[in-house]
Amino acid sequence: MKKLLITRLLPTANIAAAKARYDVTVRDTAEGLTVDEAALALRDYDAILPTLGDQFSADTFAGDIRCGVLANFGVGYNHIDTQAAAKAGVVVSNTPDVVTDATADIGMTLILSTCRRTGEGERLVRADKWDGWGPTQMLGTHVTGKTVGIVGMGRIGQAVARRCHFGFEMPVLYFNRSRKTVDFPATQVETLSDLMGACDIVVVTVPGGGDNTHLIDAKALAAMKPTGIFVNIARGDVVDEDALIAALQKGQIAGAGLDVFAKEPIVPDAFRAMENVVLLPHLGTAALEVREAMGQMALDNIFAWDDGRPLPQAV
Numbered sequence: 001m002k003k004l005l006i007t008r009l010l011p012t013a014n015i016a017a018a019k020a021r022y023d024v025t026v027r028d029t030a031e032g033l034t035v036d037e038a039a040l041a042l043r044d045y046d047a048i049l050p051t052l053g054d055q056f057s058a059d060t061f062a063g064d065i066r067c068g069v070l071a072n073f074g075v076g077y078n079h080i081d082t083q084a085a086a087k088a089g090v091v092v093s094n095t096p097d098v099v100t101d102a103t104a105d106i107g108m109t110l111i112l113s114t115c116r117r118t119g120e121g122e123r124l125v126r127a128d129k130w131d132g133w134g135p136t137q138m139l140g141t142h143v144t145g146k147t148v149g150i151v152g153m154g155r156i157g158q159a160v161a162r163r164c165h166f167g168f169e170m171p172v173l174y175f176n177r178s179r180k181t182v183d184f185p186a187t188q189v190e191t192l193s194d195l196m197g198a199c200d201i202v203v204v205t206v207p208g209g210g211d212n213t214h215l216i217d218a219k220a221l222a223a224m225k226p227t228g229i230f231v232n233i234a235r236g237d238v239v240d241e242d243a244l245i246a247a248l249q250k251g252q253i254a255g256a257g258l259d260v261f262a263k264e265p266i267v268p269d270a271f272r273a274m275e276n277v278v279l280l281p282h283l284g285t286a287a288l289e290v291r292e293a294m295g296q297m298a299l300d301n302i303f304a305w306d307d308g309r310p311l312p313q314a315v
Contacts, residue, residue, distance in 0.1 A: 002046040002306065007054050008031055010073070011288060014295030021303070022047070029267070032079070035060055042067045042090070047302045049073055049295075050080070052282075053264070058084035065090065069305040071298040074100050074285075075156075077315055078209025078233050093301035093313040096155060098293040103284040104159035107203055107233045110257030111148075111164075114229050115141035115201070120180045120275045141200070141229060141254065143168055149199030150174040151192065151215070152206030152234065160203050160233075161186055173198055196223035201231065208235025218243035221252060228253045233284055236262035245270045247305065248277065259284055 006015070008030070018024045022075035025045070032053025033041060039060040041048055046066060050056065051073040061084040070080060073075075081091050089168040113119055117140040124130050124138075134141045147165045153176040158163040165184055174185035175195040180188060191197045192215070196202055202224065206212045216232070216239040224230065230253055232239055241262050245255050255276035261267050264282060271277050285291060301311045 003044070004047045004049065004302065005041050005045040006049045008051055008073070009040075009050075010295045011292045013292050017296065017299055018049075021306075039063075042088075045066065047071065047305065049298050049302065052076065052079060054079055056080040056085070061085060061088040061090065069093070069302055069311070071301040071305075071311075072315075073294055073298050075103075076208050077239070078207065078235060082315060091121050091305060091311055091315050093298070093311045094315050095294040095297045096313060098290060098297055099285045100155045100159050102287050102290045103156050103205075103233055104163060106233060106259055106280065106284045107156070107160040107205070108163050108167075109228070110202065110231045110233065110259060110278055110280065111201055111267065112143060114231065114257035114276070115146075117276075118277045123275075141227070143170070143201075145169050147171045147173060147198065149189075149195040149202045150186075151195065151202065151204040152176060153180045153186075153188070154205065154207075156233070157203075157205040158182055160205060165224045170201075192220055193223045196220050196228075197225070200227065201229045203231045204234045204238055205306035206234050206238055208237050214240040215238050216240065216244070218246070221247040224253045226251065226254065229255050229257070231257040233259050236264060238261040241268055241271075248274055 001023045004018055004024050006026045009028055010037050035055045035057055038056045042060055042065045047069045048067055049071050065088050067090055070090055070092045075094055075096050077094050080092055091291040116153040117138055121138055148170045150161050153174040161172045162184055166173050173189050173195055174186055175189055175192050221243055259280040260282055301313055304311050
């Protein structure tokens, strides 16, 4: 029986499906594999089901490797050096599609929460500091009809854009490095700066790592309107967090909604100190049926590898 390592605790249904076919080890910790631990895992297991935070850098693929497949739990796989994996004969997959709607929903949650100051309002009520309703109390940004800008018009970007257009009558602009045609009203702009400057709300949905690292830097943030709202549901490394903190502290932009951070689970104290920042603990796909679907998709890729078939979601 082949040995399978699952690097985080998955839903019960996924663990049962894995154990029906493999000798399974499940790490019962929220901390990702270190580089040394990842290297040992590649030597000790036939298959690995990793996720965000597991450090499969190029160095981990040196020497003799037993593992033949890394079936990543999640769309983003910037924690895996796929070129090094390919050279070592390790195939890699991810879990697209099943995460699209859930992640887009969190994008809308952050848009609404940041614009309408719901986190601040709940804290006010919980602290018993609410003095009662008044015409000028807790005034936020009206969402309906505002122009939204999508950075990265992939599956998730399009899902957010559809919600904004059809649900909130928002004009949609988008920046994508390649030409992209969508089946709903939206306009592609030529540069990131053009997008940042033209929109009331900017939502980032690009993959993490590579050329996208610090794509949202001080220059990009400086192009935003002082009333602008910034939302990140991509990966934390896409944003220069120091630049975002500075922009918020200087009043360069009005607020931010963040579901991801550069060094999770570490969240800069400066973000926590600002009332105009909504912070979520990476909830993008946090619904049981979504996580079960992700787990089964990852397992299906392992099954395909085991059967000698092409991986359905190979990257």
